[in-house]
Amino acid sequence: MLRVEARARLGAFALDVVLETPAGRCLALAGPSGAGKTSVLRIVAGLLDPRHGRVSCGDEVWLDTAAGIDVPPERRRCGYVFQEYALFPHLRAWQNVAYPLHDLPRRERRRRALELLDRFGVAHLADARPRTLSGGERQRVSVARALARRPAALLLDEPLSALDARTRASAGRELAAVLRDSGVPALLVTHDFTEAALLGDRVGVIDGGRVVQVGTVAELAAAPASTFVADFTGAVVLTGIARPGPDGLTHVALDGGGDVASTEPGDGPVAVSVHPWEIVLTPADTPRSGSAQNHIPVEVTSITAVGNRIRVGLAAPQPLTAEITDASARQLALEPGARAVATWKATATRLLSR
């Protein structure tokens, strides 16, 4: 369990957060740039000292301003993946990975480094300098380096944002596997909600130095605590396997059951995203009509007013969220437990390979 409590003055705003994430789980902090996300990671790593704070990982206390404890960064055992990866330019790829292993003999260091590079499929680049590597290769070397010291916690700062769209999908998949297998608590920071949804077991939305809401993606989308969270969470994200259909559309078999169509191309594992305001709810027993292609039977789980709109949480094999007006909600007599059909158009269905 990684626990962070911090209060600090950061330039124009005050940071005030309390967060925790258990071992083997990733908490993704999402928010606009300048929200204080990176500062949280720096406080955990010991690179930034808050005025008041407490950071603990397992039974180690890394920071406790009240008790006068402040463990220096080199003894906190954080695997930190920096935004632009921060590979040392004067060292070869394997030397970068071996850097944290300085107490091992040279031969052993190289062996361990090559092993890690091999795990990420970049062992052939061991002798390359960082400036000759592509973005995706740098990212892999950087993750390998962060894991070299067997960290007690993983900290990732926008790990995918320096990559182009094509590399991002495969790198994201790899990273998800790393987070799953690491067995340590992970804190990931991103400005992109979809990225947070794909990599985080839970997502914390942070704005203006405060954590506005923490929950699973479905919880955040279905019952956003504020209009900021509602706008920021934007799309509902579902996962599934895509295959091109004979009708020119892409058909996605959703994990857990159900099938949706999209006009976007895709093949293999994908993330399907659709905005809550594009989902239409109809009573369960009405015949299908209209031009929309995608129909999923659902059960209403929650109804939350957000400004002049209503967020409706829906249970399906993968949870969904619809956004409707107050008038529609009353007309449909929606209440928790009611059955309905969620409908949306194939043209409103975006696909992202993962």
Place this chain on the structure above:
Amino acid sequence: MRVSRRGWFPVLLAAALTVVLSFLTLPIVAIFVDTRPLDLLSSLGEDGALEALRLSLLCSTLAVGLIVVFGTPAAYLLAMSRFRGRATIVTLVELPLVLPPAVAGIGLLAALGPKGLLGGLIQDAGVQLVLTTAGVVLALTFVAAPFYLRQAQSAFEALDRTWLDASRTLGASEARTFLRVAIPTAGPGLISGLALAWGRALGEFGATLMFAGSFRGITQTVPLAIYERFSTDFTGALALSTVLVAVSAALLLSVKLLSGSAWLGGAAR
């Protein structure tokens, strides 16, 4: 003939460069043109010439060594931290840059001479600085240090701080980060600062003369030897000048080559 379509300004720029280049290289060219190889050999064989060269190399190497050992961590601190009075300290460190060499010599005498501020302490310790080889090293260090410090400070300031942060999170202490990341990545900047300081030390004249005097074999470096010959033996002075130019140029060149070479490779991202 048609005037170039690119206009008069590029012509002006080229003309300015031509003037600058001729003015700056003419004296150096003249030294080589006026020196006959035979004179060069005979003057080197002359009493004191080789001695002066040996002394120049020895003292400037020692001075540069002192400058690097003390200057590198000092410049790192100045580059990395923000504290009250930092600007003042930076200015004080750079002050010797604008000090006339004669003033530097007087200053050193007033501080470390027999009747100087610390003169008593130094004499009690049984150390003799004035009119000794140690005095030459001290004078060279004083005059050349700011050249290195300035360069080193800006080289450290230009570093990507996330490299240093990354090093810390990867288990390296502050000291290890300084040695293994900051120094190698700032390498080219440090080396060019070192070249500047060494060049300045090799050519130092005024402060050395005033503080250490000009005794053959003890404090007479090449510039002092040149000055001594200048009134009586112009050919000899010219020959020694040739040697000094050659040594300085070789030094500058090898440093430039070194900073571009493979062991620092990749320091530029």
